[in-house]
Amino acid sequence: MAADVSNNREPDNARERPDAVLAALAGRDPEGSEGRQAASELLGRYRTLVYRWCFRYVRDHDQAMDLSQDVLLNAYRRLGAFEGRSCFSSWLFAIARNRCLSAVRRPPLLQDEEGDPDRVADPRPGVDQTLEERSEEEEILRLMRRHLNPVEQRAFYLRCFERMPVEAITRLLVIEGATGARGVLQSARRKLRAVAGDRLRPKEGDRHG
Amino acid sequence: MDERCVLVEDLGELLELPLDDPRMLHVADCPRCQGRLLSYRVFLRRDEVLEGARDAEADACLREFLEETIRGKSAAGGAHEVGEARGAGAAHGIGEAHEAGGAPGAGEARGTGSNIGNAYRPRTDPFRRLRDLRRSRRILWPSFATLAVVSAVVAVVLLRGAGERPPIVPRGDQGEPGEVGPLPAPAEWLPAGGCVLRWAGVKEADAYRIVMLDAGLAEVARLEATTQTTFTLNPDLVRDLRADRRAAYWQVEALSAGDAIASSPPQAWLPPKR
Numbered sequence: 001m002a003a004d005v006s007n008n009r010e011p012d013n014a015r016e017r018p019d020a021v022l023a024a025l026a027g028r029d030p031e032g033s034e035g036r037q038a039a040s041e042l043l044g045r046y047r048t049l050v051y052r053w054c055f056r057y058v059r060d061h062d063q064a065m066d067l068s069q070d071v072l073l074n075a076y077r078r079l080g081a082f083e084g085r086s087c088f089s090s091w092l093f094a095i096a097r098n099r100c101l102s103a104v105r106r107p108p109l110l111q112d113e114e115g116d117p118d119r120v121a122d123p124r125p126g127v128d129q130t131l132e133e134r135s136e137e138e139e140i141l142r143l144m145r146r147h148l149n150p151v152e153q154r155a156f157y158l159r160c161f162e163r164m165p166v167e168a169i170t171r172l173l174v175i176e177g178a179t180g181a182r183g184v185l186q187s188a189r190r191k192l193r194a195v196a197g198d199r200l201r202p203k204e205g206d207r208h209g
Numbered sequence: 210m211d212e213r214c215v216l217v218e219d220l221g222e223l224l225e226l227p228l229d230d231p232r233m234l235h236v237a238d239c240p241r242c243q244g245r246l247l248s249y250r251v252f253l254r255r256d257e258v259l260e261g262a263r264d265a266e267a268d269a270c271l272r273e274f275l276e277e278t279i280r281g282k283s284a285a286g287g288a289h290e291v292g293e294a295r296g297a298g299a300a301h302g303i304g305e306a307h308e309a310g311g312a313p314g315a316g317e318a319r320g321t322g323s324n325i326g327n328a329y330r331p332r333t334d335p336f337r338r339l340r341d342l343r344r345s346r347r348i349l350w351p352s353f354a355t356l357a358v359v360s361a362v363v364a365v366v367l368l369r370g371a372g373e374r375p376p377i378v379p380r381g382d383q384g385e386p387g388e389v390g391p392l393p394a395p396a397e398w399l400p401a402g403g404c405v406l407r408w409a410g411v412k413e414a415d416a417y418r419i420v421m422l423d424a425g426l427a428e429v430a431r432l433e434a435t436t437q438t439t440f441t442l443n444p445d446l447v448r449d450l451r452a453d454r455r456a457a458y459w460q461v462e463a464l465s466a467g468d469a470i471a472s473s474p475p476q477a478w479l480p481p482k483r
Binding site: 039044047048049051052053056059064065068069073076077078087088093096141144145148154156162164168171172 | 216217218219220221222238239240241243244245247248249250251252253254255257259261262263264266267268270271272274275276278279280458474475476477
């Protein structure tokens, strides 16, 4: 994997404070002037990254802005629970990732303002469904390890579990060729179908793959 | 999930590890961890061109959003503090919203400061009214003064009868986390493997419910309602919730007639290191 990214946001100059310091200040004094200033500075560092992450999922500026605001607001409210055991960037990433994954699983009502609220099921999966999905995921991962090559494994996981767009996977994994990641995904599916048969049912978010 | 799999919130540490670290060796063999790590790397990328994304415009709008959300809390109490921050905050990225330029599609906002927000109006913008209010503050100032005097008189009258009225209980997000909701104490881990959760109750609540959250603060389980202000998780339940390290936080919801009326902020739920 190419090391073309920086991890925790490094201060651009010596006067900037590291993420961990800002997070500690914001968590210690959330209502005070210093705490708010620290929270504003910390979240401000990542606002564009959050927007770009959301945009990758929804491919629409307005929707990405709505999601970004949700993510930043959630993160701000929960800064007090951030205890510094992990990097702030990955803590924020976890919030953004969950928000986007749940957004792409939303029922149509939340995208269609004229939908009937009484006919929409609770978007949260039930216990049975969660267990089934987990067990299915474990099974798929086991098959992936055994039957797919490393590029296929990565592409398949990113598409089916992280719901990453095909074009983004092509760029990320630097897959050359006319079909890019699409061809790799087709090959991976063929192999998995051959060994798993009907046990693999298509995922909701996998329609475009 | 494999016990060795890396939690999403711990991905940042991975990038610092040498390749021969046991966790990295696991990543090298695990499609799930590789996928998550790749996603995290994508999240951190600043150089990628995204077709259709309006980075500069989004940056200006989100900057204003954060300022309204975080700094704007004090705007209602006094513009003094905000003004100070704008003056002193240049080194910290605060108060720069009014200097924004170069945002495609936001040209009319340049130099006009508070018009930057016009570049983006979400369909459900909870801060629109606050923004509009702040813009019209100069015009409405005499009305506000009159309103303030009337409000003070009304408040005095109402306060006299306050003893007879039940206190107002904010619902859902209307309340400030931790101020009106149940106040949790740190989890107590029992030697046998169980865990005791305690919290200070809420007057109007007739029951409480425990919600377990994962590292990304997504709900993973709800535990039965209790009328007490303590809840004991037996070792089996702890083991189940910790089996794939999915539960990392807990919070308690105060219930009244089955409806959640307030909730605590998430609390870390990690067993002590042995």
